[in-house]
Amino acid sequence: MTFDREQVLRSAAALLTRKSTATMDEVAKAAGIGRATLHRHFAGRDALVKALENLGLQEFEAALDAARLDEGTSEEGLRRLIAAVEPSAGLMSFLVNENQLFEGDEVNEGWSRADARVSAYFRRGQERGELRIDLTPAWLTEALYGLVGTGAWSIQAGRVAAQDFQYMIVELLLGGARRSVEQ
Amino acid sequence: MTFDREQVLRSAAALLTRKSTATMDEVAKAAGIGRATLHRHFAGRDALVKALENLGLQEFEAALDAARLDEGTSEEGLRRLIAAVEPSAGLMSFLVNENQLFEGDEVNEGWSRADARVSAYFRRGQERGELRIDLTPAWLTEALYGLVGTGAWSIQAGRVAAQDFQYMIVELLLGGARRSVEQ
DNA sequence: CCCATGTGAGACAATTTCGTCTCACCGAAG
DNA sequence: CTTCGGTGAGACGAAATTGTCTCACATGGG
Numbered sequence: 001m002t003f004d005r006e007q008v009l010r011s012a013a014a015l016l017t018r019k020s021t022a023t024m025d026e027v028a029k030a031a032g033i034g035r036a037t038l039h040r041h042f043a044g045r046d047a048l049v050k051a052l053e054n055l056g057l058q059e060f061e062a063a064l065d066a067a068r069l070d071e072g073t074s075e076e077g078l079r080r081l082i083a084a085v086e087p088s089a090g091l092m093s094f095l096v097n098e099n100q101l102f103e104g105d106e107v108n109e110g111w112s113r114a115d116a117r118v119s120a121y122f123r124r125g126q127e128r129g130e131l132r133i134d135l136t137p138a139w140l141t142e143a144l145y146g147l148v149g150t151g152a153w154s155i156q157a158g159r160v161a162a163q164d165f166q167y168m169i170v171e172l173l174l175g176g177a178r179r180s181v182e183q
Numbered sequence: 184m185t186f187d188r189e190q191v192l193r194s195a196a197a198l199l200t201r202k203s204t205a206t207m208d209e210v211a212k213a214a215g216i217g218r219a220t221l222h223r224h225f226a227g228r229d230a231l232v233k234a235l236e237n238l239g240l241q242e243f244e245a246a247l248d249a250a251r252l253d254e255g256t257s258e259e260g261l262r263r264l265i266a267a268v269e270p271s272a273g274l275m276s277f278l279v280n281e282n283q284l285f286e287g288d289e290v291n292e293g294w295s296r297a298d299a300r301v302s303a304y305f306r307r308g309q310e311r312g313e314l315r316i317d318l319t320p321a322w323l324t325e326a327l328y329g330l331v332g333t334g335a336w337s338i339q340a341g342r343v344a345a346q347d348f349q350y351m352i353v354e355l356l357l358g359g360a361r362r363s364v365e366q
Numbered sequence: 367c368c369c370a371t372g373t374g375a376g377a378c379a380a381t382t383t384c385g386t387c388t389c390a391c392c393g394a395a396g
Numbered sequence: 397c398t399t400c401g402g403t404g405a406g407a408c409g410a411a412a413t414t415g416t417c418t419c420a421c422a423t424g425g426g
Contacts, residue, residue, distance in 0.1 A: 002423090003372080018282050020203035023413060034374040039415070075361070097280040099201050099336070122360070132354075132362045139351050140360055142337040143330060150329030153282065160322045168322050171315075176359030177305070177323055178258070179315045185393095186402080206383060217404040222385070373422075381414070392403080 003037060009055050012048060013094040017153070020097075024048075049098065050107065056095040057110045059088040064117050074125035075174055082148070082166045089152035089165065096149035115141055140173075147173055186220060192238050195231060196277040200336070203280075207231075232281065233290060239278040240293045242271040247300050257308035258357055265331070265349045272335035272348065279332035298324055323356075330356055 008031040015022050015030040022030075024045060028038040042048040063084035069077040085092065122140040125131035131140075147169050154160045160168065191214040198205050198213040205213075207228060211221040225231040246267035252260040268275065305323040308314035314323075330352050337343045343351065 024415095025413080034376095035414095036375075036416090037373060040372085044414075097203075099340075125360075130362060131360050132358070135351060135355060135360060136343065136347075139334075139337065139343045139347070139355075142333050142342060143351075143355055146329045146333030147326060150325050154322065154325040157282075159325060160319065164319075164322070168318060168326075171318060172322075172326055172356070172359065174359045174361040175315070176355065176357045176361075177308075177314050177318060178357040178359075179313060180363055207385095208383080217406095218384095219386090219405075220403055223402085227384075367426100369424100369426080371422105371424090373420105375420090376418090378417075379415095382412080384411070385409095387408080388406090390403105390405090392401105394400090394402105396397105396399080 003033065003041065005041065006055070007031070008033065008038070008041070009052055010090060013052055013056075013091045014156070016049075016052075017090070017094045017097070017156075052091065053095060053098070053107045054110075056088065056091040057107065057114065059091060060085065060114055061110075063088065064114065069117070069121040070124070074121075074128070074130040075170075077121060078174060079166070079170050082169050085148060086165055089148060090156070092145070093149040093152035093156075096145050118144060144173060186216065186224065188224065189238070190214070191216065191221070191224070192235055193273060196235055196239075196274045197339070199232075199235075200273070200277045200280065200339075235274065236278060236281070236290045237293075239271065239274040240290065240297065242274060243268065243297055244293075246271065247297065252300070252304040253307070257304070257311070257313040258353075260304060261357060262349070262353050265352050268331060269348055272331060273339070275328070276332040276335035276339075279328050301327060327356060 011031045012027045015027055019026070024038060025035050027048065028035040031038070038048075042051055063081060066084040067077055067081035069081060071077065118141045119137040122131060122137040126133045126137070151160070151165050151169050155162045155165060194214045195210050198210055202209070207221060208218050210231070211218040214221065221231075225234060246264060249267040250260055250264035252264060254260065301324045302320040305314060305320040309316045309320070334343070334348050334352050338345045338348060
């Protein structure tokens with residue numbers, strides 16, 4: 001009965017990931033609330049999307065903090081980051097594919113800051129000799145986002161097991177699919 | 184002046200990738216044609232999306248054929264596939280994020296067939312000892328799609344260089360970001 | 367018990383988008 | 397030059413969506 005802002009935003013993200021043209025009425029129904037209530041809390045579709053972006057950014061920055069990317073090896077940091085991001089994967093999956101934020105101002109700035117942190121993490125790994133230098137930090141950052149989104153979507157679609165989320169992403173991103181000789 | 188179906192579909196994919204809620208009028212303007220003309224060739228938004236799916240599927244299957252995935256090593260096959268897919272990357276980028284095809288019938292069947300080919304290719308690589316067996320073919324397939332979409336998007340957003348498309352994807356997917364000892 | 371707050375359902379007009387139509391125009395073929 | 401097919405622009409009503417409103421009702425606090 002009571003309005004749960006976060007639960008509403010999460011189900012909205014889940015719906016909009018599958019059907020990006022969903023109406024406010026569909027979003028409300030998916031969240032189990034009335035359209036009027038949805039409208040009371042989010043002035044319109046734009047406001048809803050902006051709220052999703054803000055929540056996603058907030059959770060991602062919290063995950064970045066929790067991951068303590070500057071402690072230990074690159075691998076340890078990445079494992080902590082993916083673990084911390086997993087609960088927000090549904091939200092991230094929506095945001096990765098939501099490229100409409102070309103007009104946003106503060107939101108975009110926030111994502112630039114987060115991008116810079118991830119990118120700097122990859123650069124440090126390269127400088128310490130733990131990561132290859134022939135793949136740019138910018139690409140590794142984008143690939144990280146893409147794989148998180150792909151992982152969340154694959155699980156939601158039932159094509160991979162939910163418990164493999166962290167392992168799949170970390171192993172592919174760090175080690176790749178090739179079977180190395182020393183393994 | 185003359186109607187170029189493929190050019191229209193490509194610009195539609197590019198627009199819809201950025202703004203998934205774009206109207207038919209916006210799609211028409213982006214393609215440089217009138218809304219009436221767009222409507223003469225595609226009955227509605229659904230028909231347009233279906234045409235995009237069909238074109239994308241057709242091009243991807245052509246890329247699968249051209250890649251001759253059963254010849255040579257896994258690495259050679261993947262390089263050929265990514266090279267063959269690059270011209271269709273914009274289309275693929277749209278389709279990867281277009282998860283609305285839960286209703287489609289023939290289209291969905293076509294994609295299942297393509298999925299099966301990619302998945303079988305990864306499985307063969309595993310059986311030959313060229314690829315790791317702890318990452319499922321289903322996940323590798325999804326990751327391939329995701330990385331192609333991410334790569335296309337990153338280039339379009341200007342975050343990575345267009346000429347690096349093939350290298351970035353193949354190297355990350357096969358080798359990962361970790362710097363191996365033998366390198 | 368009563369009140370206050372917030373919700374769901376529905377009504378309603380305004381706006382947007384869609385689908386179809388007409389018409390003038392352009393270019394290529396004859 | 398004339399004809400014909402196809403296009404762009406715009407008009408038009410239909411349909412969908414939005415934004416706002418009212419009202420009955422549920423729930424929790426005083």
